[in-house]
Amino acid sequence: MPAVHTCFKLLCILLFSLLPLNTYALQDGIKTEIKCVVIDAGHGGHDPGTISPDGRIREKNIALAVALKFGRALKKRYPSIKVIYTRSNDHFVKLYERSDIANRNKADLFISLHVNSSRSASARGTETWVMGPNKNERNFELCKTENSVITMENDYKAKYEGFDPDSPESYIIFSLLQNTHLKNSLDFAERVQRKFSTGPITVNRGVKQGGLIVLWRSTMPAVLVELGFLSNYRDRKILTSTKGQNEIAAKLLAAFSEYKGSYEKEYDDSTGGMQKVRPAKNTSEKKQYYSIQVFAASKKVKPSNYGLNENDTEIFMSGPYYKYVTGKYDTPQEANRALKKIRIKFKDAFIVKIYGNPLTLHPYKKQ
Ligand SMILES: [Zn+2]
Incomplete structure (x- = not known):
């Protein structure tokens, strides 16, 4: 019924505004180096995942085998990177715990x-x-299948805010979420698919987007990889062989190495000790104004990667940090009105005062 639909949308918008968005990484300063990777082997314990037509092979076992092989290869290549498994043996882990492990x-x-x-x-x-x-319908089907695991958790109604994996309406909320890390997630996903297309399973079904609970709560770039089809004879042969699993793990590592290189290069663009790094383009120069500090990072990042308008964003160097501020306001009252909107997405944003020659950023107390 349309009326119910509209109400549901409104409820979602309300929920959305109450949800803690993925900004902790920003508040801590954006990380410029990859130091910790969480590898999540899907399913486990009493949740077998998908099962082969003859009933003998279970998704959970293949996921775990590839996870451990990939993790070991990663650790060997990059000894200083911390590799954490959400499970390293055959036991059940709730979906929210998987992303909690990564967040923690x-x-x-x-x-x-x-x-x-x-x-x-x-x-x-x-x-x-x-x-x-x-x-589309096919995307919905896969998400429904992967999300249905939550119904095996006794407390899932409370834990997932009434989320019903079978109800298309439940997924509306996902379309409202602007994932801070979407660009990096997509970048890694593309690299995985490109490496995979060189074998052992060469059929590349591409990068897809969907409302997957296990990714929803992660406060870092996050992907879910479907390694192949257990229902297909050729895929199954590769997925169940040690050689096939090793090759898949090697492709994941190759994709990771590429991603790591490009990620760390992007953030290694230091401009030295300039007071004001990059002026906003579309506003006239003022001698004194109020602005809103959205976040700080230890190296220079692209504001648009974090949902900020490039034209309205200025970057100030302060100690070891690049501070990202947006907007120019003549009075604290104007800045305060803007702050309310910005805090929907960046809950720790605050007002700063900018003055001096050269223009320097100062804290502003009354808020
Ligand atoms: Zn699965």
């Missing part, structure tokens, strides 16, 4: 590993998912 450890990347299945035995190939709205 302030991980820089979350990789969830799964195996696909289809009613059609000919469906095969790999796909990598990032958080986003379900664009």
Whole structure:
């Protein structure tokens, strides 16, 4: 019914405004180096995931085997990176605990590993998912399947704010979320798919977006990888062989190495000790004004990657930090009105006063 639909949308918007958005990484200063990776083997324990047509092979076992092989290879190549598994043996881990583990450890990347299945035995190939709205029925089906795990948790209604994996309306909330880390998640996902397409499973089904609970709560770039189809004979042969699993793990590592290189290069663009690094483009120069500090980072980042308008954002160097401020206001009252809007997305944003020659950023107390 349309009326119910509208009410639901309003409820979602309300919920959305109350939800803590993924800004902790920003408040801590954006990290410029990859130091910790969480590898999440899907399912486990009494949740087998998808099962092969003959009933003998379970998704949970393949996910775990590849997770451990990938983790070991990662550790060997990058001994200083902390590798954390959400499970390293066959036990059940709730979906929210998986992302909690990553959040608690302030991980820089979350990789969830799964195996696909289809009613059609000919469906095969790999796909990598990032958080986003379900664009079509097929996307909805996969998200429903992967999310349905929560119904195995006794407390899921309270833990997931009434989320019902079977109800398309429940997914509206995801389309409203602007994931701070979407760009990096997409970048890593693209690299995974490109590496995968060189084998052992060469069919590349692409990067997809959907409302996946396990990614929803992660406060870092996060992907869910479907390593192949258990329902397909050729994929299954590769997925269950030690050689196939090693090759898949090696491709994940290759994608990670590329991503790490590009991520750390982007953030290694230091401009030295300038007081004011980059002026806003579209405003006239003022001698004194109020602005809103949105976050600070230890190296220079692209404001648009974090949902800020490039034209309205200025960056000030202060001690070891680049401070990102947005807007120019003549009075604290004007700044305060803008602050209220900005705090919907960046809850720790605050007003600063900018003056001096050269223009310097100062704290502003009354707020
Ligand atoms: Zn799964």
